[in-house]
Amino acid sequence: MSTERELFNVSDGQRAAGWLGYEGADEQRIAALEDRLGTRLPPSYRSFLGASDGWSCPGPFMYEMRTTGALDWLDDDDADMYMDTYDDEQDDASEPVRAPVLLIADEGDAQCWLLDSGDVSQDGEWAAYTWSSWQPGLSDRYGSFAELVAAERDSFQRIKGHEGHAVNPDGAEQLVAEGRAQALRGEAERAAATFEQAAVKGSGAGAYLAVMLGAFLDLAYAHHRVRNGILARPHVIEAVGLEQVRAEAVPLYLGRVAEEHGPGRDISSLIVPELRMSEGKPVADWIPHAAASAPPTLPESPVFQDALDTARTLALSGASDDAWNVIEAALPHWHSESPHRVAPVVLLTDPAFREVITAPRARLVVTTPRGEVRGRQQLG
Template identity: 50%
Template sequence: MPETAPALVFRTEQQRPGGGWVPGSRLTVGFEPGKAVSLAQLGWRDRDGNESTVGFDPAMTTFTGVRTGPDGTSYAWKGCLEKRLTARPVHRFRSGRAEEPQEDLKLLIEDGGAPVARVDWTDREGGGGVIVLRSIDLDRVGEANEVSEVKAGNEHFSAGEVAENLLDEDSTKWLSWRCADRVEFTMARPVRVRHYTLVSANDFADRDPRDWVLKGSVDRRRWDVLDTRSDEFFPRRHFARDFQVTGPAADTPYRYLRLEITRNCGASELQLESVRFSSAERTYESFAGHRYEAGKAPMPYTGTAGEAAVGIPRTAEDWRSYLAGYSADMLRVMDEEEILALLDEKEDSTGAGEHPTPWLGFDGATEEQIEALEERLGTRLPPSYRSFLAASDGWNVMGAFVYSLRGTSSVGWMRDLGSDWGLGEHHLKKEGMVGPTLLVSDETDAQYWLLDAGDVSPDGEWAAYIWASWYPGLGERHGSFAELVAAERASFEELSRDEGRPVRPEAADDLLAQGRRAALEGQAHEALDVFRRAEEKGSGAAAYLKVVLSAFLDLRGVHHKLRDLLRRPHVVAEIGTEQIRAEAVPLLLRSAGLDTFADAARELRLLDEALPGLGLPSDDQEWTAWLAERRTPEPPAFERALATARELAAHGADDDAWNVLEEALAEWCPLSPHRIAPVVLLTDPALRGAVTPRRAREAVFTPRGASSRP
């Protein structure tokens, strides 16, 4: 929210059922529908279903109103102006089409609850309106791999309903045998919490939290209050409620967060499905509704978020620059035969043209050509597609499966052009398109690029889709033609990277080294980010190390990632077959839960066929021998610690075994270039009880081998 506007902050009180008044969350209001107005009444509904209506005095220094929860319970609400802010960050929307005079809507309503979904207002001049807001999903920093440790005062161990379940994406839960309890989160790095989400568990609503306090600390000694809640309600099971953090605490980074639940809804137990913390600002994509002036009929009122998506071309000049870069990227990774075939086709189609060889498009269409197309179609084209045609009247290769896009002379409605696959408007409508459908692709690998003229955004863009014969249905919806092209470019870059032909390979080795240093210093999340960037530049080693590191954070699903990696020749070549055999294969089998030869036989056979020469076992006898010798070499001191830990674990002393390993971790160091952690902690069956998921995460947040790091 980079825009600012004046805002009012109210100190509030809410009436208890018995008649007394208690302090409520602060209310911050900033609202300018094109210009500053004096509000008489303001109402809003949030995404959780809470509704609020307030009436202001003429000076807007006090208000009275009513709040209604999703369960229908209402209570009186009142507030008194605490301060006026001259420049508070707000959400800004552009209303009107691009070619019309634009009027900004600036909006901010913060009551401590979930994001606002609907707003209605009346001003003192007799005007008003109603709008519905469309939200963009929020980035979250409370994922399981962002939390290095979570502890609760009490847990239901025998049923597996432990605090770690709060970090999962599935429907597991944490259950405490107490009616009040606390959960403490140690974050991987200090985070600013601007809002957080609690999800109700699967059963027994009387176990839901009702009153709680969220606190943050930088050192675990002093705790600051971030948010306080009372008389909260979850309307159904598996229901996510979002709560906002306001004031200075929202801008303070905390390493430790504590959720202190002081009262539940009446049961003797307490439970939650998940907890998430977010540092991202709430963001909206658009709004739609109506507004009116005194004595006049209501008029449609729509708008889009003021900030354009980064990297998405809008104007013809944007497209020329964007497409020139895309052309250069494609030519950089194509082989000589592909380039010669493409250039021969281009010369046959257009002659020399005005662009140099790296341009894979054509001369731009004139305004007369575009207007003629619009007259033929009977409608004005969406802005991003119109400006694309002005930059290039059609296109050659747009990705791995799109060989050409149509120009102004051949673009047409799907109903008129027909389909080689028997695809008609009625099929597309069954799959969610509104229609009519504009076909913009020409030669492709059994797919169509489609624009939906019936699905139009407030700024005039048409929704865009890919339909392909190999898709189970219509592809992902994109907000515009420009967004579809950007998605195709991202897909092309990903495919090229996976084939070992990265689009932008510069500095991949430097990033790989930087990621290894961060990993060995215990900065797991920084390392993951650096490895990701190195992978995007084509580093197979970085792709592998990213998966290894993520396995310590969450082992589930790692086998799928490894299967994908081991199909990439450049990854195997960079890591080497010996490390693949000794480290990657055991990790894959462990993640997949294949602990016996009978279970693992099919997987081993497929791996042996895909990667001949690994020497994988083919029967029970070979399996037993392989288990004994498959481990990667470790530093002598760590080998001794492993031997001691295995012996302790064999006698049931798992905690003692972990203490030995934990002490030895600090001195562990890699004996080969592409190792960052002792994967044996995850793969050795003898250590299963000692190395719990929480301890595995702790391992990669522990600095390792400080004196011997490369």
């Protein structure tokens, strides 16, 4: 699904046909192009031109592919875009060696698509790259034009899914359920990947669980993921509910930002101004209140709540290791009736546990099977 802004260059005829391509170039036109360029084009790109001489919106940041009439080699004046494919064997004092590079798309959001005629596979395919103003040098290397297109298609699907406008939403709920089962078995990384698949299919719940589970796996980067993956996504907040976001995501974000920037910093000013909640209010309207008051409390199972209370008392007295031992012993007893909870996020948000839950311990929390005791009781 694309917005009108993204499809500004799509003609009425393309809209009516549901086809973003054009009439294909015949063999005579392709041969004339190759004669002008002085080389035979790689197979996948040659086939593309035969099917469609140009294309609209081939990627999330590319608006238009060049046609046979506009294709040409990269100008030497733009050689800095080719910096990452210089011959690494050259001495620093010598001139870098470059093969001709074909510029196949350059009408986009500060992005170009390039084919390297000096990097050719056994089957005649040329290596492909993108260059974008927001990244240094060239993108990762793709083995062919076809690989580049496939990667850009996947990128488009990820972006649209995380915006809540999935290209292919089928199966999202099943993936969330599958990821939840994996997470509770302690298969944290596998579950995170499953939740990400659900997020790409537009699931707000999947996106939320991917971020929160990922926080345990990479605590240092947690606030960035919360900001971009939850607070900036109204469909995620709507799917999970504002109360849970305020109880888990917001204090996690604030706590990690405060730890990164040190005491005394006005962390409410660090919130991206464009962030919007599902109710249409800027996050900044309620973040100061959230920072100054205790977040909502989500219910925990009695056994785990008792362990939390004991561990909190120990942690506040300076007995961090003892507090962790209590928490670790109680982890198998943790469970939640909410489908949007797969781990005790309170361990990451409660300031009392700041010295208790180190990065290795955070990972151990989500790699420990949870809900085992409750499951055995139900089976009995």
